[in-house]
Ligand SMILES: Nc1ncnc2c1ncn2[C@@H]1O[C@H](COP(=O)(O)OP(=O)(O)OP(=O)(O)O)[C@@H](O)[C@H]1O
């Protein structure tokens with residue numbers, strides 16, 4: 057039995073169904089990240105766990121107990137809101153202590169708890185101020201402090217970093233991760249930033265239009281996306297997805313991809329589990345930019361490496377690496393080469409494909425083959 | 426460059442002088458009656474009958490004020506306005522307090538605890554704001570009679586609360602609509618209930634709108650004549666009704682100085698409320714337009 061269990065959860069507003077049967081579970085101490093495009097129902101799912109939204113069907117259990125019908129204040133769940141939602145007329149100290157006060161924790165105990173949390177988050181010097189007198193990052197800390205101080209069974213975060221600038225976001229991300237490792241709390245975290253999802257999660261759930269697309273560890277989601285949506289959504293730059301065709305060849309089958317002039321044939325990636333790939337079947341060949349490199353930069357441990365020639369269309373140096381754009385399967389394909397690789401636009405250069413990391417999808421269903 | 430700046434300053438000064446001139450003119454125009462009332466109330470009767478209305482009093486005295494407060498004849502008794510002044514206070518304080526509190530609660534519920542039909546309820550309350558006083562007189566009198574509150578201060582308080590509720594609800598609803606829902610949700614998760622959230626989260630942030638509502642209600646209720654005249658009688662009448670009786674009871678010579686003093690006494694509390702809270706009034710009306 058998992059710590060948090062969500063069972064066939066449905067939520068509708070009037071006639072529109074927002075969550076269409078969500079099944080999820082999370083072990084104690086886990087860090088579940090919900091990702092998905094805007095409007096897919098992430099906040100709604102989080103709010104139903106918090107009890108801020110009623111559900112229309114299914115069940116939510118925490119430590120084996122059904123909590124669907126429990127009022128938010130009785131669920132022992134804390135939430136950090138996107139807008140931080142600090143009480144504007146109270147001091148920071150009172151903001152943090154409010155939840156304890158409502159739960160009738162004696163004053164001395166409360167003060168001790170506030171002091172402890174303030175120390176952890178390094179906001180001791182801000183305790184007497186008002187929220188309006190803090191910077192964005194400080195407010196963010198206070199919002200986390202308010203959740204932490206109550207020591208709840210479950211933490212919910214709704215895009216807590218989306219209002220911060222890029223630098224601060226990275227810092228706070230690290231901080232949240234550290235906090236999670238230190239305190240071993242159980243967290244459900246919503247974001248539409250897939251880097252946040254990858255770095256923080258022990259488990260990622262990808263949501264689209266109110267339906268779960270895939271649930272798994274960050275590595276599973278990244279390396280073995282179940283369908284085209286997940287493949288495209290996770291990762292930056294995103295996975296190269298090229299239209300190709302299965303062709304019969306001497307010892308089995310190959311995937312033929314159109315180039316600007318002519319075409320190339322790639323071996324079937326070892327990841328493919330489908331038994332029969334009938335000749336002439338249309339497929340989508342997926343491979344991440346870091347699995348297409350220059351020859352010297354290729355992974356030595358790759359069991360199946362194939363080199364093809366391609367013309368360099370665009371070069372984008374990114375400091376540590378250089379992104380090289382070429383064309384394959386009628387689409388722009390991004391490769392990640394070493395910064396040292398000497399390249400010129402218009403050159404015909406070898407691209408090393410690490411087929412261990414390549415995937416095939418069925419263009420009709422979108423599922424991985 | 427400097428020439429340009431100079432001429433610009435001059436050309437800006439021209440309209441400015443006109444604007445300020447006009448403003449001062451209108452201010453004087455509106456203040457003139459108050460001035461006349463004030464000087465008249467300080468003059469003895471002989472000076473009023475002989476002299477110029479605008480002239481300053483030669484021998485200023487508070488005789489008229491004292492008489493208006495404690496000795497002027499209203500109806501058959503000659504004890505001045507003071508009893509009626511307290512009637513008005515006894516009416517206005519509970520009426521303003523209760524209608525403001527109820528308005529705040531209504532606004533809170535209508536924005537943060539929406540229920541099926543909340544729009545309809547609010548619409549009906551708004552509609553109530555537009556019902557003219559005269560229309561409700563007879564049914565109201567009947568209701569007060571049934572309740573046993575006819576011709577009493579509590580009855581009048583009830584009338585003002587009911588009549589003011591539409592306005593106070595409107596004020597608070599529009600204020601709370603802009604209040605972030607996430608704060609309410611956060612407080613809910615922190616374990617606060619309906620009244621705690623209201624008391625600890627919303628109310629402390631509501632000072633501007635409370636001031637607006639209190640001023641509005643205070644002025645309306647204090648200055649009301651129709652309800653006072655309709656639903657009270659004799660000693661229970663509020664200040665406005667007594668003032669009318671004082672001015673219109675014509676036994677002997679007309680004492681203009683006493684009338685003026687009485688009118689000023691009647692206007693004093695509203696003036697006071699504006700002076701004390703006026704700053705917040707303007708701020709409250711602007712609240713929401715500028716994000717604080
Ligand atoms: N009160 C409501 N009534 C009707 N529809 C709603 C309501 N609240 C949300 N929705 C709809 O539910 C869907 C999911 O909303 P939700 O806020 O959960 O999205 P999200 O995944 O959090 O998006 P974002 O990343 O933009 O925050 C949206 O299409 C939204 O329009």
Ligand SMILES: [Mg+2]
Nearest residue numbers: 098099100214
């Ligand atoms: Mg959201």
